[in-house]
Amino acid sequence: MIPLNSKLSTLKRSAIRVYTNLARTVDDCVMLTIGEPDFDTPQPIKDAAAAALAAGQTHYAPNQGTVELRRAIAAFETNRGCLCNENQVLVTVGACEALYTALYGILNPGEEVIVPTPGFLLYDIIATASGAKTVPLDLAATDFQITKEALEAVITDKTKAIVLNSPNNPTGVVYSEASLAAVKEVVRGKPIFIICDNVYQQLSDGPVPDLSLDPELRDQVLLCQSFSKPYAMTGWRVGYLIGPEDVMERLLLLHAGMVTAVPTFLQTACVTALETDPSPMAKVYAQRREYVCRRLRAMGLRFPEPRGAFYVFPSIEKYGLDSATFCTRMIREAKVAAVPGSCFGGEGHIRISYCCSQENLEKGLDRLEAFLKTLEA
Ligand SMILES: Cc1ncc(COP(=O)(O)O)c(C=O)c1O
Missing domain, CATH: 3.90.1150.10 (Aspartate Aminotransferase, domain 1)
Incomplete structure (x- = not known):
């Protein structure tokens, strides 16, 4: 070969x-x-896709996503406290592509991304493909929560990001307010991104503490979200990424070069998904x-x-x-x-x-x- x-x-x-x-x-x-x-x-989401297809929505969507879906996402996120506008939203091929665009877009060779473990393997795959390095933050000894001491011990001058996935795959654990306060205290104001992988957030027992809601961290948070898990839409492959407008302008180039855009009729159906109660x-x-x-x-x-x-x-x-x-x-x-x-x-x-x-x-x-x-x- x-x-x-x-x-x-x-x-x-x-x-x-x-x-x-x-x-x-x-x-x-x-x-x-x-x-x-x-x-x-859910049937209304499938019906919306079928109707959009029948109505001829078979052409390229704008790279960033349709205005209708980006507006609906921005309203949905703003409503739960993550204040944003449609220019900050990028519609992606599932959260996988949101994570890929975010991590590949920010990591330079040799830089490090902190991944609390146990965790989802994809972060390491993307970091490796970027020539960067995953630094595990082992949570087994701290009751699967993040402590300031443990986090400080793995931060270096090469740290570029930390990934937070809550509720977590594979533990189902939700990070406590204290865990997130520790992350905020350690990374706030530093040139370090916080990647919030929130794909399971709507499938939780109660409110989930979430740094993507914190106005003081708005310049540092990249939020990855998916239609897959809350609406049982894994095979549709639609998700989104939200971040600061100037960062998103650059990340859009990566996404456009990789997938052009998410299929138009699927995006129309995703507006209906956001109106569905999961x-x-x-x-x-x-x-x-x-x-x-x-x-x-x-x-x-x-x-x-x-x-x-x-x-x-x-x-x-x-x-x-x-x-x-x-x-x-x-x-x-x-x-x-x-x-x-x-x-x-x-x-x-x-x-x-x-x-x-x-x-x-x-x-x-x-x-x-x-x-x-x-x-x-
Ligand atoms: C933690 C986590 N993030 C992201 C994803 C990717 O989800 P999708 O690409 O289907 O939106 C998954 C899928 O299993 C996951 O478990």
């Missing part, structure tokens, strides 16, 4: 699919691996979350208290197996699949997703319980 960009050789493949694929080879395996809503997209789905996740936590506690497993997203992250340390071996054996011996914590920089844990029917959840947790008994025997 003719040599490629050498940075590609250091990129890591997400192991989530590896375990999902392994589970698919086992007949009747219950999948607790999936990180996407099991609901269908709380009925959020309530179902909350009920499942409560059920999973109750079952795991009864099995004697410990885990950080999840308050959102659709994941729980129990410790399996006491079984003396690394998380990859644990998950592989669980698939083969108990026919239930979860994702090893090592995929998120959280060895000693597994990620259980409850994006499945109550029936499957019960079956999967019964099998997990039986598997644990074989390990204890």
Whole structure:
């Protein structure tokens, strides 16, 4: 093969699919691996897309996104306290592209991005592709919250950004006011961006403290958001990025060069999505979350208290197996699949997703319980 960009050789493949694929080879395996809503997209959103398509919205949209959607997003964000206007909004191909545009757009080779771990693997992939470096901020010893001391210990003169994902994938933990106060105290006024990855924010038990609402940090925050999770629209691939106007003007060039624009008729349907109430789905996740936590506690497993997203992250340390071996054996011996914590920089844990029917959840947790008994025997 003719040599490629050498940075590609250091990129890591997400192991989530590896375990999902392994589970698919086992007949009747219950999948607790999936990180996407099991609901269908609400009908009014689908109808809006079909109507827009029928009306001929099949041409390029403006690079930045349609004025209608950007206005609707700016109003939606302003309404929840993140004051912004439509010029600050960039419509992207999911939060993935929002994150890519934000991180690739700000990172120079050799610079560092702080990623609280356990965390979503994509941040590291983008940083690596940019020639920058991920610096993990290990939260396992601080109850999965951020402390000033721990953050200060990883800040260097090369730090360019910190990523905050709350509610968190894979723990479901919501960062406390104290965690965010620590971040603010350490980075405010420094040439460091705060990337708020808020994709699970609408799927939470209560208010989520959020630095994107803080007027004193407006020049430093880049907000990444998605239609995927709250509205069960993962396959639509629409999200957005919001930041200071001068920064967004430059980041737009990257986005325009990469994807030109998000499909026009999808953007029209996303205006309808913003008028849709996601709380009925959020309530179902909350009920499942409560059920999973109750079952795991009864099995004697410990885990950080999840308050959102659709994941729980129990410790399996006491079984003396690394998380990859644990998950592989669980698939083969108990026919239930979860994702090893090592995929998120959280060895000693597994990620259980409850994006499945109550029936499957019960079956999967019964099998997990039986598997644990074989390990204890
Ligand atoms: C924390 C986090 N951020 C961003 C994304 C990307 O979401 P999407 O590109 O579907 O909007 C995901 C998807 O799983 C995620 O878990």
